[in-house]
Amino acid sequence: MTSLQDPAGALLRLVAGGAAEQELRAVPGTAPDAAEIAVGLRSRLVELEERVRSTDQLIQSLNELSGSGGLDALLRTVVARARRLLLSEVAYFLAFDAVTGRARVRVSDGIMSDAFTRLEVDGATGIAGFIAHTRTPSWTSDYLSDPRYRHTETIDTTTTEEGLRALVGVPVMKNGSVLGVLLASDRRVHDFRHQDVDLLQSLADHAAIIIDNERAHAAHRDDRRELETAVAELRSRESETQQLVDFQDRLFGVLLNGGSLQSLIRLIRQQLGGRVRVEDESGAVVVSAEEDDGGPDDGAEDDDGAGTAAGGRCATRVPLTREGRHLGDLVHVSALPLRLGEAGDRILTRAAATTALVLDGLRGSVSTGLLTASHLVQDLLRDPSGDHAIRIRAALGIDPAELDVVAVVECPATPRHELLVPAHRIAEERGGLAAEIDGQVLLWLRGEEPQAVAAGLHRAFSRALGAPVLVGADDRPVTPETLGAGLARAADTVRSLQALGWADAWALPDDVAPLPALLGRLSADELAAFVERELGPVMAYDRANGTALLTTLLVQQATGSTAQTARTLFVHPNTVHQRLARVEQLLADVRTTPLQQQLALTVRQLRPDTPHSPPARRPRNPEGTP
Structure with missing residues (x-):
């Protein structure tokens, strides 16, 4: 038996104590072969110890992963463990998109540059593309100088910025499909060992299981949501159907009750x-x-x-x-x-x-009622002294003796027959009648105040038609005997509003006086006197001072805009304000109305000696506000 005192025994004691290679080779009297055997034995023991430690760490990592939550959290744990087990400076996971074929850095550990964490590349490039294509692990001591990989400017620039040199990566696969690549890297040149690749592949295999499980869970959650949505939709449809049935019953109830x-x-x-x-x-x-x-x-x-x-x-x-x-x-x-x-x-x-x-039934009755009313009113206008008022009361249930105000409504944007429908409804609401007389829409209504009646009609028709409306009403009480005269005065008022350029307004005869008789009965001198009475102070000021107040007033009335007036006259808006203020001072003592002033301006504008002004007029109501 060999004594522990001989060189061989000394070698065994040194190997057991973890001596370095130099110590083993330095034992005196040791044969070269024996020293080599001792060195190999020591290397094998070191390798076994490392594998035991790595296996323990891997088992610990897998246990931790089993208790983690959320896919990204699990992947971060995998990447962190990969970095720790391989003692590398950097580790990261590249996820592959099966639809686009591109790869992006999903999670990382140890990366310092933002550009690297946002990296998204073609799935066929770089070491990751090589691994995904070959479906085998790959490693390099210096990536940037390794010709095996397909280099791109984006990848190389980002890798250089991060300072990565040595790289090792393994595919993350499940059921033959590449889900991604797990990589570890250092910022120095060195080789990787096979046990490094084995450890990384073990983590990658577990990552594949994690991803596959998460996808299965996500699909299960989606299926559950779809099922819950379908059930909710069925319940909603059941409720909606019941609501529709109940609503239909209520509709029938309305019809049955007329x-x-x-x-x-x-x-x-x-x-x-x-x-x-x-x-x-x-x-x-x-x-x-x-x-x-x-x-x-x-x-x-x-x-x-x-x-x-x-x-x-x-x-x-x-x-x-x-x-x-x-x-x-x-x-x-x-x-x-x-x-x-x-x-x-x-x-x-x-x-x-x-x-x-x-609605169809109502239109039939409205048409019949309008036709009857129109015929009866026409008969009354032809023969006020006859029994036509009695016939109106008998046929329409309306006593003409109780009607006080006659009005004419005009809406150029609406066809006449379409204007009659709201006219009939509005007349019924006000206890009166509507008719079409010689192409004019007439309303004969109750009301002691013609002004209030005209204003109310303007509001009602504006709302019903959604278009500009002109309403003219006679300001005198109308009886069956005076209906013809009242109708003429109301129609003249509407025509006067149109002549003045109003598009959306209501008025009584006095509001537009003396225009209804002006153009037909006044002489040129009388017209001039009317204009002088209304605008005389302004014209006198212009003559005395060489100003253009009247021209400014004409343009302002035509455009309705101070800014537009300034542009038309090529002056500053402040100048227009100053001129209009001067006009207001000059006309302060003139007893007039906005309509009469508008009339005077209209007549003045028609004279050949009036300075040029735009013909366009801005619609206003009879109170004179825009």
Whole structure:
């Protein structure tokens, strides 16, 4: 047996004590072969110890990964463990997109540059592309000088900026598909060992399981959400169907009780909220439901008729058709920037069919009523002394003796027959009658104050038609015997407004005096006297001082804009303000009205000695405000 005192025994003691290679070779009397065997034995023991430590760390890493949550958190743990096990300076995971074929850095540990963490490259380039293509691990002692890999400017620049040299990477695969590449790197040139690759591959295999499990969980969550959505949709459809059935029953109830259009749209508003209105084929409002009509008010205001109204509101428009004829539209305006959805659309569709039925019946009765009223009023105008007033009371249920004010309505933007429909409705609401006489729309109404009647008619028609309206009313009490004279005065007032350039206004005969008789009965001298009375101080000031106050006033009245007046006259807006202030001072003692001043300006403008001014006029109301 060999004694531990001989050279061989000394070598064994040194190997067991972890002596370095130099110590083993320095034992005296040791044969060269024995020293080599001792060195190899020592290297093998060191390798086994490292594997034991690495295995322990790997098991610890896998245990930690099993308790982590979230894919990114798990991948960060994998990358951190890879860096620790390989004692590398950097580790990162490149994820591959199967659709685009590109790879990007998803998680990293030890990276210092932002450019590297945002790196996204073609999946076929760099060491990662090489590994993904070959589906095998790969390593290099100096990446930038290694010709095996497909280099790109983006990758090389980013790698240089980060200072990476030695790289090792392994594929992360599941079911034959490359999910990504796990890499470790150092900022110095060196070789990697096979055990480094094995450790990294073990982590990569576990990362593949993590990714696959997360994808399975995500798919399960998506399936569950889809199932929950489907169940919720089925329940919603069941509820919507019941709502539709209940609403249909209420619609039938309105029809059976002889309900009006107003009753229908109130019912729709109670069901859907917002605002509801019925428009005819020209876009004019026939009837609308307001906030005080008994429905939930969501703050919606009138919209512009488009699909999306101002302020984020939404307008839903459903055509009203009857036997192939387009009668108009049913419009719902919501204060919320959301459409009603399928249930609301179905309710509106049912409501539109019922509304079209009622509207068509009303139009038939309106046409008959208008025709009857027109014939009876024409007979009364031809023979005021006859029994036509009695016939009107018998046929229409309206006593002409109780009607006080006659008015004429003109709307150039609306065809005559379309103007008659709201005229009939407005007359009924006010306990009067509407008729068409010689192409003019006449309303004969109750009311002790003609001015209030004219203003009310202007508001009602403006709202119904959505277009500029002219209303002229006689300011004298009208009886069946004086209806003809009152109609003539009201019609003359409308024509006077048109002659003055008004497009949207109401007036009584005195408001436009003396224009109805002016052009037909006044001489040139009388016209000049009228203009002098209204504008004399301004014209005298211009003559005495060589100013252009009258011209400024003409242009201002024509354009309605101080800025436009300044541009037309090539002066500063402050100059226009100063001139208009001077005009106001000069006319302070002149007893006049805005309409009479407008009339004087119109007559003055027609004279050949009047300075040039634009012919365009800005519509104003009879009070003189824009």
